[in-house]
Amino acid sequence: MKITDIEAFAVNVPLVPFEDGGIGPYVTNHNSLTDMDRILVRVDTDEGISGWGEVRVFLTPEATVSIIEEGIRPLVVGQSPFELEKLRRQVFIEYANADMFFAPVEVACWDIVGKSLEKPIYELLGGWTAPSQTDMKHRGHQDDYADAHEIEVAYCLGILSPEQSRQRAAEVLDQGFSVLKTKAGRDWKEDVARIKAMHDEVDGELEFRLDPNQGWTIDQAIRVGSKLADAGIYLQYMEQPIRVDAHTSLASLKNQTGQPLGPNEDTYIPHNLRRLIDAGAIDVAVLDLTPAGGLAGLRQQAAIAEDAGIPIAHHCAFDLGVRTAAILHAVHGIPGFSLPPDSVYYGWEDDITVDPFDSTNGTLRVPQSPGLGVEVDRSTIEEYRIA
Template identity: 85%
Template sequence: MKITDIEAFAVNIPLVPFEDGGIAPYVTNHNSLTDMDRVLVRVDTDEGISGWGEVRVFLTPAATVSIIEDGIRPLVVGQSPFELEALRRQVFVEYANADMFFAPVEVACWDIVGQSLDKPVYELLGGWTAPSQTNTRHREHQGDYSNEDDYGNDHEIEVAYCLGILSPEQSRQRAAEVLNEGYSVLKTKAGRDWTEDVARIEAMHDEVDGELSFRLDPNQGWTIDQAIRVGSKLADAGIYLQYMEQPIRVDAHDSLAGLKRQTRQPIGPNEDTYIPHNLRRLVAAGAIDVAVLDLTPAGGITGLRQEAAIAADAGIPAVHHCAFDLGIRTAAILHAVHGIPGFSLPPDSVYYGWEDDVIADPFDVADGTLRVPQDSGLGIEIDRDRIEEYRIA
């Protein structure tokens, strides 16, 4: 089997407004979103099997599409989609990191391989019988994982609810709703005002009487002294985060290690893990408690598996990051965290926040979980009419 063509499609899909139960505007320390651009990638083969991948927009939709079609396509057309390691290693662009643009192509190749073998991707990854993909709350009613028959009926992945920067009162309101909907983890953006960040966590924690775990993500928005104050104030209030995600700027590993020593809150670098070899450096520096990984900067599922192994070897739990994923990348993430050992914390998701999707049978978030598709490959069917409806000219 050979790859014959690659085509990329840029789409823009709106988010559900907050007052209608959604998350828009989704406010971070650097932007505010009411819709989101995504690029969908189809990889064709000479045996009539096509696979799909998805990636966020870099620079502009047109630029992202051009790099994939004009830059990545010539490097992989004529190659076998089964030879994923060879493909990944030969996609080299001098003075640039091509991994993020190759990632949706790599995911599409996994989709093709799974369809060809009539197996879902998670089975090809080899780790799906591990008990780590759901937390204790769900394991209690899902049976003993030592019994393969019990586990074979369970393919639900708990996800963390993600929320932008809101007022303490709005955050309080949504926290109660999130708990009522069956979630056990809520992640909120931060970084514009560290005192407000503390106030929002305290308000949510008070509203749910400590029944939710929280992640706090300032996207590098704090200085180290602010991060120390946030961690200390929350600990003084009896609030212990699941982790603080990338609290300070990237490549400041000594400072991050110092922060880790001075706070009782776990540290979860994210953007730092996007930089090649940084995960090993973070481990060596003692600057990481949780590895917040993402398959796109990793170059796809194969690279993600290698990063998860690094974290596992260091005894560090891994969790998958969310980048406003439609159904294609959501499916890829579900297969990855279900099939790769080491992902012991619920992946982030904003899937509930979309007004629409490009897959024919959108996912249903039930009791704070998403079900891993069971059909071959990624297990999803693309709705081409919806792609055309939302396509960016």
């Protein structure tokens, strides 16, 4: 089997407004989103089997499509989609990191392989691997989890007022979620107030993740973590509280606040995961398959974290059904993912798959059909396609 073509499609899909039960506008320390651009990637083969991948937009939709179709495509056309490790090692562009643009192509290849072998991707990754070494259960209890294909996900919320956050926290708990992640970074005092309001509203029944996207200075981060600890609130983790490549400061922050740290953007930089571990600056690895170059690269990163005894969560980048499916297969089939992945899937007005996921109970079910296990609706792509 050989790859014959790659085509990328840029779409723009709206978010459900907050007042209608959604998350729009989704406010972070650097933007406010009411819709999101995504790129869908189709890889074709000479045996008539096609696979799909998905990635966020980098710079512009046109630039992302161009790099995938004109830059990545010539490097992989004519080669076998089964030889994934060979492909990802030879996709090299001098002075640039091509991993993020290769990732959707790599996922599409996994989709093709799964369809060809009539197996879901998580089985190709090794099958259902939880409990992992970071969450070990006794061998005698394995049968209790034999059909656990439901993956708990963390609810993600933008920066809102303390009162709006309080309201949504109660709703999230009622919907069956146990973890809520909220953005932060515009005003550290307001960030503390919002977490306190939500914690009080749910009487401590939700765990919280706080993500300022590098928005705090080290002194602000210390005050945030310490004030929350003084109030008896211990986060599941603080995600990338300060800028990347400040590993000594991260280690100092961890020691001064007692709040677990979950670097994310730091893990996008090659070899940083190992450096974070060596510096004692990481408690949770918040990984992402896109900067890792796809599922094979993600598996390699997860092995590093698991060997260090560090739990792993998967990052969310406003994923439609294709990348959501890839993430579910990854956290189900790769050892080490013991914390719920982030998701905003419930926030979309529509999806580009024929049968959208059901996220009403705080979980998403891993598809059981071959490959990614989702069918892309081409008419919906055309409806939301960016001209």
